[in-house]
Amino acid sequence: MSNPYQALIVERHKHPLHAGRPTQFDAQGQGANPICGDAVRVYVSRAGMDVHYEAEGCAIMNASADLMADAVEGKTPEQVERLHRDFEKLVTTGEENHELGELNALAGLAGYSSRIRCATLPWSALAEALHHV
Amino acid sequence: MSNPYQALIVERHKHPLHAGRPTQFDAQGQGANPICGDAVRVYVSRAGMDVHYEAEGCAIMNASADLMADAVEGKTPEQVERLHRDFEKLVTTGEENHELGELNALAGLAGYSSRIRCATLPWSALAEALHHV
Amino acid sequence: MVGEAMSVALESFNVEAAREDFPILKELVHGKKLVFLDSGASAQKPRAVIDAMCHVMEAQYANVHRGLHYMSEKTSDAYEAVRGKVAAFINAASQDEIVFTRNATESINLIAYTWGRSALKPGDAVAVSEMEHHANLVPWQMLRDAHGTELRIVKITDSGEIDFDSLEQVFADGKVKLLSITHMSNVLGTYTPAERLAKFAHERGAKILLDGSQAIVHRAVDVQAIDADFYVFSGHKLYGPTGIGVLYAKREILEDMPPFMGGGDMIASVTYEKSTWAKPPFRFEAGTPAIIETIGLGAAIDYVNAIGLPAIAAHERMLTEHALATLGNLEGLKILGRAQDRGGVISFVMDGVHAHDIATLLDRQGIAVRAGHHCAEPLMGRLGVTSTARATFALYTTLEEIDALAKGLQRIRQIFA
Amino acid sequence: MVGEAMSVALESFNVEAAREDFPILKELVHGKKLVFLDSGASAQKPRAVIDAMCHVMEAQYANVHRGLHYMSEKTSDAYEAVRGKVAAFINAASQDEIVFTRNATESINLIAYTWGRSALKPGDAVAVSEMEHHANLVPWQMLRDAHGTELRIVKITDSGEIDFDSLEQVFADGKVKLLSITHMSNVLGTYTPAERLAKFAHERGAKILLDGSQAIVHRAVDVQAIDADFYVFSGHKLYGPTGIGVLYAKREILEDMPPFMGGGDMIASVTYEKSTWAKPPFRFEAGTPAIIETIGLGAAIDYVNAIGLPAIAAHERMLTEHALATLGNLEGLKILGRAQDRGGVISFVMDGVHAHDIATLLDRQGIAVRAGHHCAEPLMGRLGVTSTARATFALYTTLEEIDALAKGLQRIRQIFA
């Protein structure tokens, strides 16, 4: 199994680009894993898919949320749905997919089935938010 | 394990000497093993320890009941109790005991822990009967 | 299976080769070759099962679920993979419909405690047949006594088959909400017509539970084709280890069932005031599961699949026919049950010889059969006996072993003549 | 144990020799030597246990009880002999006080379902502590919700010990009829003063249940000296197989308990109208038991006895002292709990690093620790954390492994600095 803690993951965990609750947003969604206490809340602004989040959890979840916010910026809901699907595939199979760009940093999770949910939790929260938009 | 079906056992099973309900008796006791349907009823006449029985069960139980009736004839209750104890020891350890006489034919049971109860059932019924005398 | 398919299956199956897979079959008993005709109580284990269990303990073990390290991940994956294997083996729609228990007995009790006490109301009735194992009778008596449900008995015919007239009567007033019935009798060898019974129950608004403890070993089972609501069996009769059993239930039924035992792994979250339950199947698996045994069960299923249930069924049919013919000819011996559709479980009684004496005397010749009421006391009453002797066949049973049994019985007859 | 006795025990114990008994310790993980510090979740198995289980399956297997043939007799004898071993191991007055279950979780649920629903009346209270595993909390919640008993929580002090003031309060109104409490915390490593607690409960007319899942592994337990009413543990933490657990209860309590599950082996007789129950312990063991696993547990107990719990306890005390000193010195790392009387279970948190990240990063160095709430969610709240990382020691743990852990934690700290 390859390293799930690529430099990018640690970097985004320590210095996130999209963390924090925005003053204005159109919808929100949340995810929680009571087993480890991971919790995330995702905020979406309709205008050109602008995503922020508040996260309390492990480095994998925090970084995944931040990279997700990057990746979905300006995308349509359909494109986001597609990315979500591809991302799930990436973290379960470990097969990199160049369309996923920096998200590929999480491919190393594939060997750690109990950690995969850490990475996908922000995506579920985003899906919930989009459902409410 | 030695043979628990000595000729004497088969013989007594086929041709018992003490089977049947006597017309007169002072006390009775019974034993049953619902697992196999074995059932025995033992009748005691106070005068000089005269024992009869009705049995419905396997050859081991039937023969054991018949040999028991032989062995206890004319004994005191204390002597019967002692025989009972020695008999239990015989069938669990397999060590013959010349004081037990023909009862030693059941020593071969020792290897068959699930059959030991077949041999001791008449003795429990007798103990119950003596308790009532 | 008939005709061509059967002979193909038979040809491809080599019992002598299969026997090599079972180390215990080389053992001597009282100096005689072991002839093990008690597989219906519990089957022997092939090398593949033994090896799989050893492998876990030697090279890949840790507690499952939530271990964030290699050994735990690998062990969890191996454990959960068996859920998929079991689902495929009985053709469940999803592996989430497979709950691991200790044995068939626990599976039935789990249903009685959870579904029975939530979906059934006092006054509702549960119907079982006259040929149930205690495991499929006592839990419903306990439910009756604790919860006020009724327990009804479906009669069997003299040939040992479900009496459909009796079934109609038992269902007539519409109170029966569960038909809980054996898929194959452990005393008479009878297969019950599972699909027909399921249709019958469903048309009358009842659910059906099939006790597959015996059936699963001898024929391919398809829970979707049967349309079973519940299906249960034990690993140890299927050439797998003890300590592991299976409960299959349709997803929507499991979803609505409250948990059975409380503890780790079955919760979503816990506070002192209130705990919320995990989804099925985990809701029903409290505490550290039988990890090593589950993986052993997976190996047993792989083993059976590799030989193929059609081949096993064909082999056992041949054995059964031979046994019925051979034992049926012995003087003073009576075989109980003569169902049209039957498998390799043969109970018999002998004039003037108690079943326990038969078992012990056969044992002295190395032949293992069971004797007693086979955990089916009420059936003994129905058959007018207190106990029977019983020979059961497995994939490793041979024609010669059946001949040895017949010869052994003849000898016993002589002793008691 | 102190002074001379301890050094004698230590001298006679050779950890490197003991490690040879555990084949898995030779495995590599991610190319690194396996450092297994998750034995508190489940321990690894010595060769003797693996061999005992293989032996049953290879040479001496059949279903137990009532088989009237050699293989069944021998297997039954081996199975029942383990009851005696377990009784001796915990100094029970009789082997009839030993009931076999799947695991500690089932043992507690069995008590809650049977004793709880018969001996307890609605309005009676069950008291547990703030540091219980879910296995000793959820069953009492379920009993509360189904049966109307109350559930009370005994506080712990900031050092992680039972708060006797709180205990007094909880018992003040005389409603508590059961104190159900861990004998050793699986999170904080705290030993609870079992004898004192038993005396306390008994003086107030309550019974005591001790959850010995962790304690049994590290110290000799004497249920008579403690005067425990119930004592439970699992085989798999005691170097034995999964799928087998133990419930000890005093004979007079077991005698009065109704059965838990219904089925074969637990009955005296069965008719449709009424079944009568077998005597304890059989009344509580329905269906085919975990035969192979029980025999494996017997081998585990023999193994532990051969080394001796005093030697194991001394070794683990040395490890624990070393770990507390070494880890306690690491910057940014906080060890939770500092009970006077504690064993080799150490939970910790690290500033700015989530426990899950610690576990995964240690795993990449071959070091297995557990992270999460350890099935003790309410305790996490009490400690003000959502999860912890936890290292637990076994008889095969070495000082070098603890140093490897410390080094690994330092490296993690650097990554996240």
Ligand SMILES: Cc1ncc(COP(=O)(O)O)c(C=O)c1O
């Ligand atoms: C203190 C304590 N109680 C109960 C349990 C439950 O044990 P099992 O999962 O074997 O039933 C554990 C083990 O996780 C434990 O540590």
Ligand SMILES: Cc1ncc(COP(=O)(O)O)c(C=O)c1O
């Ligand atoms: C038909 C039937 N049902 C249930 C059982 C109970 O199986 P187990 O003892 O494995 O729970 C058996 C096995 O004895 C059986 O033959």
